[in-house]
Amino acid sequence: MSKIKIKLATFLLLFGFSFGMATNVTTSLMPQATTTAQAATLSASQKKKIAKINASLSKKQKAAKKWIAYRESRYSYTARNGQCYGRYQLLKAYLHGDYSPANQEKVANSYVAGRYGTWTKAKKFWQSHHWY
Secondary structure (H helix, E strand, O other): OHHHHHHHHHHHHHHHHHHHHHHHHHHHHHHHHHHHHHHHHOOHHHHHHHHHHOOOOOHHHHHHHHHHHHHHHOOOOOOEEOOEEOOOOEEHHHHOOOOOHHHHHHHHHHHHHHHOOOHHHHHHHHHHHOOO
16 A cells, blocks of 8 residues: 555656646746737837937947846836836836836936946946846
8 A cells, every 4th residue: 555655646746746847837938928919019109209219329239228128027018026117127216107118218228328328338237247
């Protein structure tokens, strides 16, 4: 009887482990799907506002900004982490209650310009500290 219990426990443990691993794989893929769907839901006027806000950035600066956005929120404008919110994980106080994508872009540009000078410098800081 005890051998049957051990075999059953082993089977359940392996089954549970396998199911748990499959669940982790599924959930790790979901944020990318969600952010892709979110990007598709931005209206044309929102996209136009964001393009205007970022128009003065060089290609290199835009690439660094995009790199940070991916690491901070997987490009999500609704990501949350304590007092931080949005695509660039800015303090909610910086956004002054306006959580719109356009405001997040504008505030992020202002924050980076004031603290680091450029997005490439912010990226360099992020790479060594894992925050910016």
